[in-house]
Amino acid sequence: MDLEAARTAKESLDLAFHMSNILDTGLDRHTLSVLIALCDQGVNPEVLVGLVKELPKELPALP
Amino acid sequence: MEVSDQQTIIDLVKELVLRLLPPHSNTKSNSNQSLKYAMRILSSRMTPSISIDDSAIAESIKRQLVNEGKSSDALNFADLFTKFSSKSGPGSIKNKWAVIYLLKVVSEDRRNEKKSDSRVSSGFFASTVNGGLPNLLIGDENGDLRKTLDYKSRGNGGGGVLLVSKILNVRESAISEYVNLVKEENEVFEGVLVRDVLYACQGIDGKYVKFDKVLDGYVLGESIKVTRATRIMVRKLCELGWLFRKVKGYISESMDQFPSKDVGTIGQAFCAALQDELSEYYKLLAVLEAQSINPIPLVSEKVHSGNYLSLRRLSVWFAEPMAKMRLMAVLVDSCKVLRGGEMAGAIHVHAQHGDPLVQEFMRRLLRRICSPLFEMVRSWVLEGELDDIFAEFFVLGQPVKAESLWREGYRLHDGMLPSFISQSLAQRILRTGKSINFLRVCCEDQGWADAALEAAAAVGTTTRRGGLGYGETDALEALVVEAAKRIDKHLIDVMYDRYKFKDHCLAIKRYLLLGQGDFVQYLMDNVGQELSEPANTISSFKLAGLLESSIRSSNAQYDDSDMLDRLRVKMMPHGTGDRGWDVFSLDYDSRVPLNTVFTESVMGRYLRIFNFLWKLRRVEHALIGVWKTMKPNRITSHFLTKQEGVVKLQFISTLRRCQVLWNEMNHFVTNLQYYIMFEVLEVSWADFVDEMEAAKDLDDLLAAHEKYLHSILEKSLLGERSQILSKALFALFDLILKFRTHADRLYEGVHELQRAAQPSLSSRGKTKSKTWVGRKALTQRAGELLQNMGNDLNAIAKEYSSSLEGFIAQLPLQQHVDLKFLLFRLDFTEFYSRLRLNK
Numbered sequence: 001m002d003l004e005a006a007r008t009a010k011e012s013l014d015l016a017f018h019m020s021n022i023l024d025t026g027l028d029r030h031t032l033s034v035l036i037a038l039c040d041q042g043v044n045p046e047v048l049v050g051l052v053k054e055l056p057k058e059l060p061a062l063p
Numbered sequence: 064m065e066v067s068d069q070q071t072i073i074d075l076v077k078e079l080v081l082r083l084l085p086p087h088s089n090t091k092s093n094s095n096q097s098l099k100y101a102m103r104i105l106s107s108r109m110t111p112s113i114s115i116d117d118s119a120i121a122e123s124i125k126r127q128l129v130n131e132g133k134s135s136d137a138l139n140f141a142d143l144f145t146k147f148s149s150k151s152g153p154g155s156i157k158n159k160w161a162v163i164y165l166l167k168v169v170s171e172d173r174r175n176e177k178k179s180d181s182r183v184s185s186g187f188f189a190s191t192v193n194g195g196l197p198n199l200l201i202g203d204e205n206g207d208l209r210k211t212l213d214y215k216s217r218g219n220g221g222g223g224v225l226l227v228s229k230i231l232n233v234r235e236s237a238i239s240e241y242v243n244l245v246k247e248e249n250e251v252f253e254g255v256l257v258r259d260v261l262y263a264c265q266g267i268d269g270k271y272v273k274f275d276k277v278l279d280g281y282v283l284g285e286s287i288k289v290t291r292a293t294r295i296m297v298r299k300l301c302e303l304g305w306l307f308r309k310v311k312g313y314i315s316e317s318m319d320q321f322p323s324k325d326v327g328t329i330g331q332a333f334c335a336a337l338q339d340e341l342s343e344y345y346k347l348l349a350v351l352e353a354q355s356i357n358p359i360p361l362v363s364e365k366v367h368s369g370n371y372l373s374l375r376r377l378s379v380w381f382a383e384p385m386a387k388m389r390l391m392a393v394l395v396d397s398c399k400v401l402r403g404g405e406m407a408g409a410i411h412v413h414a415q416h417g418d419p420l421v422q423e424f425m426r427r428l429l430r431r432i433c434s435p436l437f438e439m440v441r442s443w444v445l446e447g448e449l450d451d452i453f454a455e456f457f458v459l460g461q462p463v464k465a466e467s468l469w470r471e472g473y474r475l476h477d478g479m480l481p482s483f484i485s486q487s488l489a490q491r492i493l494r495t496g497k498s499i500n501f502l503r504v505c506c507e508d509q510g511w512a513d514a515a516l517e518a519a520a521a522v523g524t525t526t527r528r529g530g531l532g533y534g535e536t537d538a539l540e541a542l543v544v545e546a547a548k549r550i551d552k553h554l555i556d557v558m559y560d561r562y563k564f565k566d567h568c569l570a571i572k573r574y575l576l577l578g579q580g581d582f583v584q585y586l587m588d589n590v591g592q593e594l595s596e597p598a599n600t601i602s603s604f605k606l607a608g609l610l611e612s613s614i615r616s617s618n619a620q621y622d623d624s625d626m627l628d629r630l631r632v633k634m635m636p637h638g639t640g641d642r643g644w645d646v647f648s649l650d651y652d653s654r655v656p657l658n659t660v661f662t663e664s665v666m667g668r669y670l671r672i673f674n675f676l677w678k679l680r681r682v683e684h685a686l687i688g689v690w691k692t693m694k695p696n697r698i699t700s701h702f703l704t705k706q707e708g709v710v711k712l713q714f715i716s717t718l719r720r721c722q723v724l725w726n727e728m729n730h731f732v733t734n735l736q737y738y739i740m741f742e743v744l745e746v747s748w749a750d751f752v753d754e755m756e757a758a759k760d761l762d763d764l765l766a767a768h769e770k771y772l773h774s775i776l777e778k779s780l781l782g783e784r785s786q787i788l789s790k791a792l793f794a795l796f797d798l799i800l801k802f803r804t805h806a807d808r809l810y811e812g813v814h815e816l817q818r819a820a821q822p823s824l825s826s827r828g829k830t831k832s833k834t835w836v837g838r839k840a841l842t843q844r845a846g847e848l849l850q851n852m853g854n855d856l857n858a859i860a861k862e863y864s865s866s867l868e869g870f871i872a873q874l875p876l877q878q879h880v881d882l883k884f885l886l887f888r889l890d891f892t893e894f895y896s897r898l899r900l901n902k
Binding site for chain 1: 144158172
């Protein structure tokens with residue numbers, strides 16, 4: 001049963017990674033998995049988008 | 064569970080932050096700050112602006128890919144998505160749509176960032192944020208640029224043009240060229256134009272849109288550079304402004320003219336209703352103006368939208384007000400010169416429309432416009448008040464004397480009759496108000512107010528104002544019918560009970576139409592002597608006295624004194640040769656309100672009938688007088704026996720001829736008299752009485768009375784068609800009177816002769832000598848007398864028979880069916896017809 005779950009999860013992640021590649025989002029596999037986990041926890045995707053956009057930009061502002 | 068959830072989330076976020084930060088600046092402080100920032104963003108609770116539907120998002124992604132030319136990628140994506148969404152069970156992703164959404168937005172943002180130097184092409188990609196509609200990235204310049212490009216790119220939302228990837232560059236360059244062109248042509252921003260249009264629709268000139276008197280419309284100035292499409296759009300929207308100007312112009316004109324009393328209450332009501340509609344319109348415009356300065360609120364900062372209100376949106380909003388305003392302008396045009404009931408009728412014609420919006424609108428308008436009119440009808444019908452300063456009502460009144468109030472006081476003015484009130488209803492309205500006024504003025508009766516209250520209660524409205532409105536024509540009709548019924552009944556009751564109309568009619572019949580036989584006989588006896596004198600020697604006082612005495616000696620004295628008081632002698636204007644017989648007549652004095660029925664002309668007709676009947680009576684009276692002298696008596700029989708020979712024969716034959724002639728004349732006169740009495744007078748009276756019972760209002764009564772008089776005139780040969788015949792008749796009467804004088808003379812002569820012969824008997828002893836001489840002379844005289852008389856009688860007889868023949872011959876030619884009865888009576892044995900045939 002656990003094996004099944006693990007396999008399903010891996011396949012889903014693979015598919016999602018393929019899709020994100022097609023869409024050219026620039027997200028790597030690990031980041032994507034974290035994002036997916038956060039989505040599943042119920043966080044708003046809009047928020048996550050904001051995070052993804054803002055955080056890299058934040059850095060140049062900081063000393 | 065909540066706590067552990069939170070902890071998981073925080074851990075995950077930490078991980079994410081670590082991952083996302085660029086590798087070289089991986090210090091502790093940085094990451095803490097970043098973490099704090101991340102938490103702040105997390106708590107900002109932004110929500111996506113679209114619905115939770117992963118397949119829709121997948122569709123749009125596919126479409127995007129196709130549009131970019133990456134059709135193989137699109138197929139792959141579709142494949143992957145199918146597999147992705149089919150994954151279910153433990154270990155699978157629960158919030159699939161969130162993931163897809165995430166991917167989409169991130170990819171878009173990336174693309175936007177990447178291609179931010181080329182300003183145009185990025186606009187062609189569907190933005191998830193905007194819900195699938197295209198948007199442009201043009202920085203701070205918003206306005207019609209986007210809109211014009213908008214509708215070019217509308218194809219993206221819907222089935223999409225399939226572009227091959229190779230020509231993408233060509234397309235992009237063409238579009239950038241176009242945008243530059245458009246920017247050159249458009250000086251003015253759309254928002255400014257929208258505001259100008261909104262001003263124009265209130266009748267105010269805007270910055271660029273002004274009213275052009277030559278073209279009679281609001282136009283964008285020629286010098287301003289805008290696209291032709293925009294110009295046309297602006298022009299179309301400003302039609303509303305033109306219509307508004309027209310309507311407002313009418314209202315203000317009417318309001319200005321109001322003091323000069325040309326506009327009228329209905330015109331004012333119309334203006335008030337229009338102003339109400341315009342205030343609704345102003346409200347709409349205010350809302351639109353408020354909208355026009357607000358932008359649409361959006362999430363992503365890079366994506367701007369322009370004003371909420373564009374020219375196109377404005378045209379959608381204006382559709383309904385345009386229709387209403389057009390309607391109002393049409394009404395204003397058609398009513399410019401009309402007033403009063405006419406105006407209401409014209410507007411009613413416009414309300415015959417199939418569109419429910421128009422019907423609703425017109426009904427509201429008409430309800431207000433017709434309220435003064437209905438008010439006037441109500442007050443007229445229930446109170447008899449004509450409250451019409453501006454002459455807008457369809458009932459016109461004029462000040463007349465009391466006796467002609469009914470006939471001429473009020474009439475209908477067809478011009479002011481609105482088309483939703485039928486002619487018969489208008490007649491009834493007129494009659495009801497007339498009855499109330501008649502009762503109030505002529506009969507001094509106040510009972511009609513109760514009748515009016517009853518009527519109103521029966522219908523369900525009140526006698527106060529505002530009971531009725533337009534669209535309730537049925538209710539109005541019901542009210543009018545009820546009121547008419549009750550008031551008519553009240554009027555008839557008053558006429559019959561208080562004023563004893565029937566009794567007066569009967570009195571007129573008995574006196575003026577010689578119905579009271581014994582009275583007429585006594586009158587004739589008393590007055591006959593007087594009337595033989597020339598007309599100008601007769602005094603009317605004496606005649607009045609004789610009238611009084613004849614009343615007192617007949618049964619008429621038991622009649623109601625009110626009627627007897629009104630009976631008096633009238634002497635008609637006479638010439639020099641007239642005898643009293645020609646100018647004598649009786650008159651019946653009738654006062655208000657009865658002289659509505661018995662007007663001057665009506666009394667004149669009664670007079671004519673009276674004259675005729677009086678002549679007839681006179682002839683009859685004369686013949687009876689002759690009969691009295693002709694009766695066999697001692698004198699004549701004595702005379703008869705005394706004479707002998709030729710004289711006796713002559714005497715006998717003369718007498719016989721006299722008697723025969725008398726008989727003929729008597730037959731004629733009697734039959735004529737009976738005809739007049741039974742066929743004409745009584746029959747007409749019976750009909751009239753029936754109709755009086757059945758009459759429902761004063762008009763009916765007047766008509767019945769007219770009919771009664773007319774039939775009497777026609778049947779007694781006094782009508783226009785019978786003039787020749789009546790002349791013949793009067794000639795006959797004259798002959799009869801001549802006969803009377805001759806007969807009188809004959810008998811007088813006989814009596815004289817007899818008296819002359821008498822002394823020979825009584826004074827035989829004294830004058831014996833004279834008698835012999837006297838006898839011869841007597842015989843001679845008798846012979847002469849008889850000869851003369853005989854000749855005269857012959858002459859009269861001949862004339863009489865020829866006239867009578869002529870008269871009878873003409874009778875069948877008359878068209879009135881009752882005259883055949885006269886012929887029947889006169890010629891019962893067909894004696895005269897056979898006589899004529901033999902000739």
